[in-house]
Structure formats: C-alpha cells, structure tokens
Amino acid sequence: MFGSRSSRGESVTCIACGESIPRSEAREYDKHGDRWDRRNKTFEHLCKTCFAELCQQPRDGLETTLDAAGAGEADQKTFLRRFRELSEGDARRD
Template identity: 55%
Template sequence: MWGPHNQGQRTVTCIACGSSVGRSEAREYDKYGDRWDRDGKEFEHLCKGCYRDLCHQPREELEGLLVEINAGSHPQAEFLSWYCALVEERYGSVSERERER
C-alpha cells in the first residue's frame, strides 16, 4: 500500500495564495500536468479553494502554442489577443465546447 508522500511534512504552502495549510487540506500540483508519474518529482501544492478556482482543461499543447506566438516578448494585451485567436482557431471557442458536453 502507498504511504504518505512527504512523511514528516505536515503543512504545505499554497503556491497561489501563500497560505500554510495541512497537507491533507491541500492538492498536489504538477506543472507538467502528469501527477501520476512521480519519479524524481517534488510537487507543489494548492489549498482546496485555489485548486477549485483552477481551469481544469487539458493543456497538452500549451508550451508549443506559447513558443509559437513568442510568449514573453510582446505586451500582455497583444499576447492575449494572439493567444485567444490561435486557441479559438485550432480548438473552437470555449462556449462551443461547453455546449457539446
């Protein structure tokens, strides 16, 4: 059976809001989106409130999209405009996907 992942670590800090919460009151966050592959990883944590506020949409191609539109080298408004247009072009609008559910 699996034991505690971080034995001895009873509190963790939420990476979103900075709150210190008990490990049992937090959710693991893996920036690579694969929390099941645990080899060699140290996980960050989110309190339950911040975890609920996250967008839980797939992000498999996110890094490629960011590289394609040169994220970080344009003003925020320009970047967001390009990003939103590219995502909608490739995947459709969020409202279209919500109607499909």
Template identity: 55%
Template structure:
C-alpha cells in the same frame, strides 16, 4: 520499509496560488507537468482546496512549453499576452499556418 503517511501529512506546505500555509493533508498536489501519477523523481507544489477547485481541470498539453518559450524576465503583462496570443495562433490556427506555408 515504507515511512508512515501520518508523519508526511503533518508537514506544512504553502499554496502556490494564494500563499496560505496549511497542512499537507489539507492540500492538493499540483504537478506543472500535468502528470501527477508519474511520481518518480518529482517534488510537487501544493494548492489549498479552494484554489484547487478554482483551477481548470482540462488537459493542458504543451502549455508549459509554450509559456516557457515566450516568457522573459521583466516582460510586461501586455507584452506577455501579445506574445502568447501570437504564438497560439502560429502553432494552432490552421488558417494562419496555411498562410505562412504559401
């Protein structure tokens, strides 16, 4: 049989953005894969309502993969941003792509 939702909602979670502790009922689910409706086999992270409102809710197709490709332990913020901009340009700028293909 299905568990009562009231037990689950009393669980405490931590906001991944600001670190505050709050009840699960007062939190919003965050799915880094961007598909919170496909729930099978997933464990969600959580955001408090204030941090959730601050999020950009635009589609982020391929963003997690791009970040994973450029991320490296110990990377400075400056180097991370340099790699990010270079990779975005390489993948999505049509002029840059045309120059590479010549």
C-alpha cells in the same frame, strides 16, 4: 502509493494564495502534467479553495461549443479562433 506517513503532518504553501495549510488539506499540482509518475518528483500544492477556482473548468455546453467551432472539421487555426470567440462570448454573458 499514498505517500509517506511522515508527510501527513507537514505543512505546505498554496502556490496561488500563499496560505500555509496542512498537507492533508491540500491538492497536489504537477506543473509537468504527469502526477502519476512520482519518482524523483516534488509537487507544488494548492489549497482546496484555489484548486476549485483555478482547476475546475465548467463543462456545461462544451460539446455544443466544440461542434459549433468546427471540431474535427476545421483546420486547427480556424477551430481555435472560433472556439476562443465562442468561449469569450459565453464569458461575457455571465
């Protein structure tokens, strides 16, 4: 369940920055999105810094943005356009 003991001392390479780091200090990345099914699978890795920058999305105001974009009411194309416009507007304010 927690990986083999022999893998604990190995080094891996961060797919974002290329830094070589101990496996114990890395975060697994599964490009297929199913990290729980581990059979016959190899994982790519991210260092903690890249993981925090690339994978942790802010959620403040998400519910308000979803509502304003018409989640559950507008058709998919309209919702996605509105959501993108609202999200880009937030990025410009930062």
